[in-house]
Amino acid sequence: MTAKRPPFTLPTRKLLSLSLAGLVCGAWSPAQAQQLSVEQLQQRLERLERLAGVSDGAPIEGAGLADLDQRLRILERRLELQEEERVASAKAAPKITVDQKGASFKSGDGNYELKLRGLLQGDARVFIGNSSQNDTFLLRTARPTLEGSLGKLVAYRFTPEFAGDSASIVDAYADLRFNPAYTVRVGKFTSPVGLERLQSSAALVDVERALASELAPNRDLGVQLQGEVAKGKFSYALGVFNGTVDGRDAVTSNPDDDFEYAGRVFFEPFKGKESVWAGLGFGLGASAGEKHGSGSNFLPRYRTPGQATFFSYRSAVLADGDTLRWSPQGWFYRNGFGLQAEYIVSQQEVARDARRKELEHRAWQTTASYVLTGEDASYRGVTPSRPFGINGGLGAFELTARYGELDIDDAAFPLYADPATSASHVRSWTVGANWYLTANLRLATNYLQSSFDAAAGGARLPDEKAVFSRLQVSF
Numbered sequence: 290m291t292a293k294r295p296p297f298t299l300p301t302r303k304l305l306s307l308s309l310a311g312l313v314c315g316a317w318s319p320a321q322a323q324q325l326s327v328e329q330l331q332q333r334l335e336r337l338e339r340l341a342g343v344s345d346g347a348p349i350e351g352a353g354l355a356d357l358d359q360r361l362r363i364l365e366r367r368l369e370l371q372e373e374e375r376v377a378s379a380k381a382a383p384k385i386t387v388d389q390k391g392a393s394f395k396s397g398d399g400n401y402e403l404k405l406r407g408l409l410q411g412d413a414r415v416f417i418g419n420s421s422q423n424d425t426f427l428l429r430t431a432r433p434t435l436e437g438s439l440g441k442l443v444a445y446r447f448t449p450e451f452a453g454d455s456a457s458i459v460d461a462y463a464d465l466r467f468n469p470a471y472t473v474r475v476g477k478f479t480s481p482v483g484l485e486r487l488q489s490s491a492a493l494v495d496v497e498r499a500l501a502s503e504l505a506p507n508r509d510l511g512v513q514l515q516g517e518v519a520k521g522k523f524s525y526a527l528g529v530f531n532g533t534v535d536g537r538d539a540v541t542s543n544p545d546d547d548f549e550y551a552g553r554v555f556f557e558p559f560k561g562k563e564s565v566w567a568g569l570g571f572g573l574g575a576s577a578g579e580k581h582g583s584g585s586n587f588l589p590r591y592r593t594p595g596q597a598t599f600f601s602y603r604s605a606v607l608a609d610g611d612t613l614r615w616s617p618q619g620w621f622y623r624n625g626f627g628l629q630a631e632y633i634v635s636q637q638e639v640a641r642d643a644r645r646k647e648l649e650h651r652a653w654q655t656t657a658s659y660v661l662t663g664e665d666a667s668y669r670g671v672t673p674s675r676p677f678g679i680n681g682g683l684g685a686f687e688l689t690a691r692y693g694e695l696d697i698d699d700a701a702f703p704l705y706a707d708p709a710t711s712a713s714h715v716r717s718w719t720v721g722a723n724w725y726l727t728a729n730l731r732l733a734t735n736y737l738q739s740s741f742d743a744a745a746g747g748a749r750l751p752d753e754k755a756v757f758s759r760l761q762v763s764f
Contacts, residue, residue: 389728391764393437402437408491409762410452417754422597428452429759430490432459442466446478459508459538470516480506480533481513481526481553482574484618484631485654492670494627495719496735496757497594499654500693502536504591504635505616506551506576509539522560527552532578532612535589535635535650544586549578549612568622570668575615580608580637588639591650591695593717593739595755600697600711602639603704609645610638620668627666630655639705648701654693661686664725677726685725689735692718699745708747715741731761 381397391406410430416422431451438444448460462476479487483505485498513528532549533539555572580587587608590601618631632653639646660666662685664674675682694716702708721735735757743749 389764400438400440404434404436406434406436407762407764408432408434410490411760412496413758415756416595417756419751420597420753420755422595422755434460457538468516470518472515474513474515474528475511477508477510477539478513480509480511480530480549480551480576481515481528482506482551482576482614482616483633484572484574484616484620484629485656488668489670491761491763492668494656494658494687494689494723495594495691495721496733496759497596497737499594499656499691500695500715500717501616501631501633501652501654503589503695504535504614504633504650504652505574506530506533506549506614507536507538509533509549509551510541510543511548520561522557524555525553530576530578532580534580534585534587535614536591537585537589540586545581547579547581549576551576565623566621568667569619570621571617571619573615573617575613577611577613579610580612581610583607588637591697593715593753594693594719594737595739595753595757597739597753599715599739599741599750600706602701602706603641605641606705607640608637609640610647612637622666622668625660625663625666627658627660628655629668641704644704646700646705648698648705650695650697652693652695654691656689656691658687658689661688671723671725672728673725676728677730684727685723687723687725689721689723690719692716697744702744703746706744708744711744711747712741712750713744713747715739729762729764731759731763733757733759733761 379397383397384393384395386393386395391404393402393404395402408430409432410428412427412429413425414422414427415424429452432448433451434446434448436444436446442465444464444466446460446462448458450457450459458477460476460478462474462478465473465475467473481487483502485493485502486505486507509530509532511528511530513526515524515526515528517524528551530549530551531539531543532547551574553572553574555570557570559566559569561567583604583606588602588606590598592598613636614633616631616633620627620629622628630653632651634649634651636647636649639648658666660671662673662675662683664671664685666687671685671687673682673685675684677684694714697706697711697713699713702711702713717737717739719735719737721733724732726732737753737755737757739753741750741752
């Protein structure tokens with residue numbers, strides 16, 4: 290004789306009822322659950338028991354138990370569908386981020402993004418002694434930036450400049466990101482020759498760039514193939530450009546029919562390794578082309594770090610032939626110590642009347658820095674580990690020192706340049722201090738001094754001595 294299965298007892302019925310009530314309550318929001326009193330919860334539980342066929346003292350037999358089980362399964366599935374819908378909605382929803390790097394608007398899948406960034410630099414400049422320049426307050430840089438991505442393939446950057454007497458375009462380019470090893474960049478951007486020229490002005494340890502940057506091209510219009518391989522240990526860039534003069538941006542169109550070819554290779558052989566040389570990098574940048582024409586779009590003027598012009602060509606001189614630049618360069622960063630150095634040669638064929646000459650100008654610079662508060666120095670700047678005003682933090686402090694020289698070809702005088710107004714050689718040194726209050730705010734102070742050698746038959750220009758201070762806001 291088969292033993293009869295005992296009926297469910299009251300505790301079992303209550304347990305099933307409570308389980309059912311828990312599932313139902315799980316569909317409510319936490320705010321709704323908190324608004325219910327104990328009596329209201331008891332009333333809901335009793336109604337659920339009646340719906341499930343459970344009553345005090347009555348056993349749950351086959352049909353009632355099956356019905357309760359079915360109801361539980363339906364509720365569980367509904368909760369699963371609600372959770373799946375919530376997760377899918379969260380993935381599809383746009384993501385808005387505002388932090389120290391600016392504002393970012395990104396699609397749910399991450400393929401489309403718009404970033405809002407900016408750079409403001411306000412300077413105070415005081416010249417010491419007999420100087421032709423005036424003491425002044427200056428809005429040096431005012432650059433909003435829009436950058437981001439349009440799908441997985443296209444990235445972009447647009448940066449206007451509002452400092453100065455008129456607005457201009459600093460960067461305007463698009464990247465076709467086929468692969469980290471090969472990306473195509475099209476538009477206006479920095480020519481890949483000078484080490485310091487390629488560094489963001491927000492990350493410079495000194496207020497103004499060094500003498501070597503006067504011989505390197507700045508931003509130009511063109512197309513460039515670039516990439517990184519071996520986990521970033523080797524990077525390269527190779528492009529075709531309209532061509533621009535030393536130290537300046539290109540004009541909006543090609544002033545002649547000639548193009549310039551520029552490239553750079555850079556090695557960081559110990560990158561990512563536990564080695565004292567992990568912060569070592571070195572490479573070579575170069576450009577070659579032709580220029581034919583007169584005026585500032587074809588021939589440069591050279592300035593000191595204090596922004597005083599110390600060399601210019603005579604108005605009757607033409608750029609008339611080959612131009613060539615080459616620049617060995619490197620850096621070394623180790624904890625708070627940073628060292629950056631480059632050497633550059635700029636050659637240009639010039640003409641005046643029927644006379645022609647290939648002139649060769651040379652420059653070099655080395656910059657050292659040390660972060661006193663323990664943060665790491667880097668090519669991309671310093672981020673304080675204890676920002677000012679947060680938990681007693683004072684920010685990061687850095688000391689800097691720089692020396693550089695620029696030598697003008699002696700053959701430039703007196704036919705192609707006036708020895709009365711242009712120097713043949715300049716030496717410049719700078720010492721300074723930086724206070725990084727936060728990742729977005731920096732105060733910089735430099736003392737800089739330049740001395741000049743006169744060309745044959747010319748007068749020696751007076752030394753330039755100045756104190757530059759800068760307040761920088763970047764995000």
